[in-house]
Amino acid sequence: MTPPLLRVDDLHVQFSTRDGIVRAVNGMTFDLNEGETIAILGESGSGKSVTAQAIMGILDPEVASIPSGSITFRGEELVGLPERKHRKLRGTDIAMIFQDALSALNPVICVGDQVAEMFRVHAGASRKSAKQQAIEVMGHVGIPAAAQRYGDYPHQFSGGMRQRIMIAMMIALKPAVLIADEPTTALDVTVQAQIMELLKELQRETGTGLILITHDLGVVASVAERIVVMYSGRVMEQGDVDAMYARPANPYTIGLLDSIPRLDARIGRLPAIPGLPPNLLNTPSGCPFHVRCTRAEDTCRVDPVPPLVEVGPAHKSACWFAEEVYAHGK
Numbered sequence: 101m102t103p104p105l106l107r108v109d110d111l112h113v114q115f116s117t118r119d120g121i122v123r124a125v126n127g128m129t130f131d132l133n134e135g136e137t138i139a140i141l142g143e144s145g146s147g148k149s150v151t152a153q154a155i156m157g158i159l160d161p162e163v164a165s166i167p168s169g170s171i172t173f174r175g176e177e178l179v180g181l182p183e184r185k186h187r188k189l190r191g192t193d194i195a196m197i198f199q200d201a202l203s204a205l206n207p208v209i210c211v212g213d214q215v216a217e218m219f220r221v222h223a224g225a226s227r228k229s230a231k232q233q234a235i236e237v238m239g240h241v242g243i244p245a246a247a248q249r250y251g252d253y254p255h256q257f258s259g260g261m262r263q264r265i266m267i268a269m270m271i272a273l274k275p276a277v278l279i280a281d282e283p284t285t286a287l288d289v290t291v292q293a294q295i296m297e298l299l300k301e302l303q304r305e306t307g308t309g310l311i312l313i314t315h316d317l318g319v320v321a322s323v324a325e326r327i328v329v330m331y332s333g334r335v336m337e338q339g340d341v342d343a344m345y346a347r348p349a350n351p352y353t354i355g356l357l358d359s360i361p362r363l364d365a366r367i368g369r370l371p372a373i374p375g376l377p378p379n380l381l382n383t384p385s386g387c388p389f390h391v392r393c394t395r396a397e398d399t400c401r402v403d404p405v406p407p408l409v410e411v412g413p414a415h416k417s418a419c420w421f422a423e424e425v426y427a428h429g430k
Contacts, residue, residue, distance in 0.1 A: 103175060104131035105309045106155070106194075106277050111169035113147075113154050113333075122380045124150045126333040128169070129408075130326075132277065135303065137310040139320040139341070141356065142330035145377050148313045149199075151330075152279045154179075155311075156196050157186035173277065192222050195270035199282035201262035205254040211265045212238070212250030218272040233272070241268045241298060260291035267298065274306045281313045296323055317360055321345060326414075329353050332378050332388035335408060339415030349417035349426035351393045387419070395421065 113125040125147040132138055140148045153159050155171055157178060171178040173194065178186065198204040206214060216234035219225040225233065231250070238246035241264045254262055263283060270278060280299060284292035300323060303310050312324060320327060321341065328338040329352065337350040348354045355373040375392040378384055384391055390400040399420055400406075408416040411426040419425060 102133075105134050105136075105174065106132040106311075107170070107172045108151070108155065109170040109172075111151065111154060111171060112167050113150050113159065113169075114165055114167060115163050116165070117163070117381075120381050123383070124333050124380060125154065128328075128330070128333075128335060130328050130335075130338065132309045132311060134276070134309055135307045136326070137300075137303065137312060137324045138326045138328065139312045139314060139324035140328045140330060141315060141317065141320065143315065143377055145380070146330040147333040148330055149281055150333075152196060152281050152311065152313055155277075155279065156190060156194060157181065157183070158190075188222075191218055191270070191275065192273045193275055194277045194279070195273075195275040196279040196281060197263075197266050197270050197283050199285045201259070201266040202254060204266060205262065207254055210251045210253055211257070212252075215265065215268050215272060218269055222273055234268075237268045237272050238265070241265075241271070241302075242294070243268070260287055260295065263287065263291075263295055264298070267295070267302075271302050271306075271308075274308070276308060277311065278303075278308045279311045279313065282315075283312075284314075284316070284319065292319065299323070317356060329356070332383055333380065334388060334405070335416075335418060336389065337415075337417045337419075338408070339412065343412055343415050347412070347426055349411045349415065349422045350419045351395055351425060352389045353417075354425070355392075395425075 108128055108130050111125055111128040115122040115124060128151050130138060140151065142148050154166060166179050169179065212234050215238060216230040219230035219233045235246045235250055243249060243261060243264055257265065284295050287295065296319060299310060314320060324341050326339065327341050327344050329336045331352050337344065337353045344353065348357060358371045361370060373392055378388055378391065386402045387400045387406050390396040406418045406420045408418045409422050410416050411422050
């Protein structure tokens with residue numbers, strides 16, 4: 101079998117704070133193949149963005165550490181890779197679209213120069229060549245009159261156009277892996293659809309492997325092949341998107357799916373998962389979701405944490421009752 105483009109294996113990430121150790125990611129595992137889209141789902145604080153930052157190698161070394169686990173890109177181990185080598189991978193091989201383009205873009209440098217910098221720094225292009233390539237890629241992502249808008253600043257663009265500028269920067273050098281962290285946050289539905297279609301089009305052209313980090317299950321259904329559901333830094337369920345939407349095998353996944361409005365059923369008030377995610381400084385024993393789970397039993401409240409078990413073809417769930425939930429739906 102062809103080895104995966106990117107492999108994350110039993111990844112653990114923690115942060116040292118004045119109040120104690122925050123264990124933000126606990127045993128994250130997934131593979132990404134060329135041309136594939138995998139979505140990482142979960143509520144805020146579940147560890148999605150921290151996983152992306154670990155892959156990019158942009159965790160703050162003063163507070164963050166990776167005590168165990170592995171991240172390999174085309175067979176090369178990234179955990180512990182010297183910063184000099186990691187910097188060479190960023191942008192050229194692995195790139196990331198951040199969720200807030202206005203904050204990610206430099207407000208005092210025109211957008212064209214920010215895009216052109218990718219070609220100058222990573223590809224060694226001349227100033228003239230970098231500018232021409234920047235204009236081309238800006239036009240490719242749908243910036244109208246790209247040559248005329250080259251010298252404009254981020255605040256002169258709408259939210260959707262700023263996100264396109266960010267995408268232009270990240271796909272400029274055609275990376276093998278593209279991480280999109282909430283790429284459609286705060287955008288209206290029409291612009292969301294345009295951004296996601298743009299990413300899929302670029303992916304078809306280049307064969308890039310796409311990691312989509314989101315909490316929008318509607319977006320996931322239309323673009324992803326596989327899903328990883330996270331909660332409290334752990335993988336709760338993973339599998340093919342069609343299988344997981346049709347027969348989820350974890351109460352947390354079911355809670356997320358039940359909260360989506362449906363056009364084919366009148367259900368009145370949308371159900372919500374009760375309570376809040378746990379404090380990562382003091383996570384509960386046993387299954388981290390048991391405090392909010394409507395079907396939790398005594399075995400869920402004590403250690404050990406339930407392991408990921410296979411319930412169907414390429415479909416796993418971390419629940420002591422995974423097979424029962426998978427068989428009966430709830």
